[in-house]
Amino acid sequence: MKTKSDIENIAISALTLEAEAISKLTKNINEDFINTVHAILDIKGRVIITGIGKSAIIAQKIVATMNSTGTPAIFMHAADAIHGDLGMLQQEDIVIAISKSGNTPEIKVLVPLLKNSNAKIIAMVGNTKSYLAEQADFILDTTVSREACPLNLAPTTSTTAQLAMGDALAICLLECRSFTNDDFAKYHPGGALGKRLYLKVTDLARQNAKPEVKSDTPIKAVLVEITKNRLGAVAVVNDKKISGIITDGDIRRMLESNQDIGKLKAEDIMGNNPKVIQYDELAVHALNMMRNNHITQLLVVRNNQYDGIVHLHDLLNEGII
Template sequence: MKTKSDIENIAINALKLEAEAITNLTKNINDEFINAVFAILDIKGRVIITGIGKSAIIAQKIVATMNSTGTPAIFMHAADAIHGDLGMIQQDDIVIAISKSGDTPEIKVLVPLLKNSSAKIVAMVGNTKSFLAEQADFILDTTVTREACPLNLAPTTSTTAQLAMGDALAICLLECRSFTNDDFAKYHPGGALGKRLYLKVEDLASHNTKPQVSSTTGIKEVLVEITKNRLGAVAVVDNSKIAGIITDGDIRRMLEQHQRIEQLRASDIMGKKPKVIDYKELAVHALDMMRNNNITQLLAVKEGAYFGIIHLHDLLKEGII
């Protein structure tokens, strides 16, 4: 029976072995790797990534990463390829074949067929002397000294190395294509991540009410405006320009400091330097401003004029926080 300490040591050792394997990959970023990057950048078609067993699973992840970062990619299972899926390979495509040994039966059958298709082959392989490596146009060396598995059998360290090499390749392609935040947003429109990349202040502020008073408005009317709009603040606007802001906090401070409030006006209690944000800014930038200034709402402006209010609750509701 393993003790708590035994389990802890086993886990730490596995992580150290995999970390060491990834570190060792830096030695394999060579001309072969660089030329493979240039070859992928030059193609007019797609990247077809194939593998068998655990390598096939890694191939699917690399395909997903490339597609989301501007490099069109398709997964082709090595076993299915020889039963019809080879038809997905076009003349302008490039094939990345992933295999630890590079000598599996499926790979030995597949590679000659790939050669006949005229598509260039990139071998991501853990044996640079293997059949796959010798037949490939480019070699991405993912050799590891041993698996994290104590039997040195289950693909663990080797698949981690493949995954890391795939990430390195995808990031190089991303940078070479000058892939931007806007590009990323186009491929990730759903979920919280997508919203952080495309949702703008106007998208949220336009759905809120637009509380406002003038600098001469009496305190009673100010209180009514704040209460009925439920945004915790009201903009003080004169001639379409923002003169200040009054928040719930300003109201509480007023009540602490003044015994008689009947004669007070908005200008007497407003904050005269409110934080504002352009309505076309990303909502995530509004969140950063709120955090940096320890506030819960911002006044949005359009061409210098008052546009509306964006509240922290809006960002929470959209899942941006």
């Protein structure tokens, strides 16, 4: 049975080996890498990424990253390619073949077929003297000194290097295409990532009630308005302009002061400088304002007029947090 210290040391050793392997990849950002970026930018087709075994899994991840950052890509399993899937290859496509050894039987069968199709081949390979490397137009060198596996067998460091090289390639393509936040949002309309990039304050505020009172509204009516809408606050509005805000905290402090609340009006307990946000701001900006000011709601304004309330719970419900 391994001790706690043994387990910690094994994990640290594995991470150190993989970190060192990634660091050494910086020396492999060479002319072939630059040419690969230019070749992909120039094609009218897609990037076809292929591999076998663990390299195939890495290929699928790189495909996903490219597709989400503006480079059309398709995964083609090397074994399936020689049994019909090669039909997905079209003119103007470019192929990235991923292999640690560069000498697997499937790759050796596939490469001549790719060359017969006049497809440009980029080898992401851990052996620059391999069959795949020798047949490729460009080489992305992902050579590693050893695997993190103590037997030096299970693909660990090598697949980490492939993944990192794929990320470096995707990011270069992203930058070269001047890929923007708006582009990212277009490809990620669902989930928290997309919502952070497109969800607006007004999208949240319009789902809520729009509680408001006037400066001279009696406290009893203020209490009713706050509890009725369950937003923890009510805006004090006069002539459609915000004069202040009353929160649950203001109500508690009023009750603790032992005042004769029967004589109090909204203006007597309201906060005079409420935090406001424009209706067309991104919801994530509302979250940042709440965090920075240690509050749970913001008053929304449109054309300098009160337009509702956005609450921290709205952000939670949308998965922004």
